[in-house]
Amino acid sequence: MFESIWNEYGPMLMDWGQQGRDWLLSPAFWSQLALLVLAWLAALAFMRKAGPQIERLLTPPEAAETIFARTRRFMLLFLPLVLPLLAFGLTAAGEQVTRSLFDSGAIIALGKRVFLFLAVRAFARDMLQDPFLRALGRYVMVPVAALYVVGLIEPVVAWLDAAVVPLGNLSFSVLKALQFIVVAAVMFWFGRWSNDQSAALIQKQQDMRPATRQLAVKSAEIVIFGVAFLLVMNIMGIPLTSLAVLTGALGVGIGFGLQKIASNFISGIILLLEGQATVGDFVQLDGGEAGTIVKMTARAAILETFDGRWIVVPNEDFIITRVVNYSDQGSANRYEAPFSVSYDTDINLVPGIIEKAVGALDFVLTEPEKPDCELRGFGESGIDFACEFWVNGIDDGRHKYTSRVLFAIWNALQAHDIEIPFPQRVVEIKGGLPRAEV
Known part of the structure; x- marks a missing residue:
């Protein structure tokens, strides 16, 4: 068995070995390898010498937010690419010399691809900050660059294109499926980023009503992702007429099981339109x-x-x-703080005292009405009052307006020696107290 294998592949392996020995002993190999090493060492020496000065030049003050400062911060992101790209440039400059002397440049070409691979890896590792883009760089860009270095791009693409996945009456290649996933992911990430930017821009338009801003944000979101979907279909060469079956199935699904989702979607649009x-x-x-x-x-x-x-x-x-x-983005609202005073109080003085004390609070408004202290009734233990006041906002538990008003009422009553009553009961024992036996 081994003899037959050797007879078939032995001469080819011996031929490759001879070519490898001739290659290693040739001046062209060592000259190109030396050029690659010198280019890398020269680029490394340059970065160690000039890298800190470049970083210091491109780093703006932390508090600076001018266009020039943002441009410098953006340029600083490209600093990790300088080393491999500089080595690539130095190698390309010396490539013509070696080709003219030895009429060979295979090692130079391989070295240039390696330097490009290092640049792609630095781009994916150090420059991409978004989690999705970083994952795309790690699992797509870097592997593709590695295949490019070893010259396997075309064989791998051909193999993936030949691998067909059957799906009922449809079939598609693995290459097309991978392309669709990558293109769709990139387009919808770009759609999400565009939607975030447009939403931030719309929310800054303070002259628009809140409901109008929300409607504009939702409209922009629908338009952006709709355009992204159409672009994906167009890039992948998928005709929109092929979606007719899917649209029909979606209509049936809405009729049977998705009507609540459709109803909530339409209700959301109505809310935004009507405000x-x-x-x-x-x-x-x-x-x-x-x-x-x-x-x-x-x-x-x-x-x-x-x-x-x-x-x-x-x-x-x-x-x-x-x-x-209860509100419409900061509209005024009225609340009341109930309290009671003793029957010994001159109740004619109470409204003026309370209205002055409550009106002195910084959050109490004078429009549409000033604080108004009203007599509500004569209770069992005291005379009942209530102070109505207006504030700009909602007393929802975080903004404890009523609590602060009650504190002001308490302090004002105490300052004028007005008693706040507490429940009192008179107990009458019929027949008198029992006599103690001696």
Whole structure:
């Protein structure tokens, strides 16, 4: 068996060995290898000498936010690429010399590919900060660069293109599937980044109503991801007519099982158009849940209660149930602080004392009305009053307006020697107390 294998492959291996010995003993090999080593050492020496000065020149002050400072920070990101690219440039400069002397440049070409691989690895490892882009660089760019170094790009591509995956009546190559995954991931990452940038820009437009800003953000999101989807289909050469079956299946799915999702999506658009509830509003649902709307998605609104809990409320609930909206992005709201005074008090003095004390608080508004102290009734233990006051915001547990007003009322009553009563009871024992037996 071994004799037959040797007879078949032995001469070829001996021929390769002879070529390898001739190659190692040739001046062309050692001259090209020496040129690669000298290029790398020269680039390394340059970076050790000039690298700190370049970094210091490109590093702006920490607090600087000018266009020039941001440009310097951006250029600083490319510093890890200088070493391999400089070695590549020095090697390319000496390549013509070795080719003219020895009429050979295979080692030079291999060295240049290695330097490019080092540049790609430095780009993926040191420059990419986004987690998705870093993963793309690590698992796509670096392996492709490694295949390029060893000259296996074309064989691997041909093998992947020949590997066909059957899927019912359809079939596709592994290469097309990998290309679709990479292109779709990149396009939708770019869509997400564009959506974040556009949302930040729209949210800065303070002259727009909050509901209008949210509607603009959602509209931009739909447009951006719709365009990304169409671009992916166009780049991969997939005709949109082939999506007719998928669209029909999606319509059936909506009719049977996805109607709630579709209803919530449409309800969200109605909310944004009508502005009945938007981010920043303090609302109370028909079931008693109350909180501030901190986020509105395509399916639901997220309420944050005063104790920090999040409640996910489907958009449909804002349309078909009763919702109390206490605010509209910082509108004024009225509250009242109840208290009582003793029956020994001259109640004609109480309104002036309380209104002055509450009006002195910095958060109490004078418009639409000043603080108003009203007599509410004559209770069992004291005379009942209530002070109505307006504030700019919601007394939702975080902003304890009523608590601070009650403190002011207490201090004002104490300063004027007005007693706040407490419940008193008179107990009458019929027949008198029992006599003690002697």
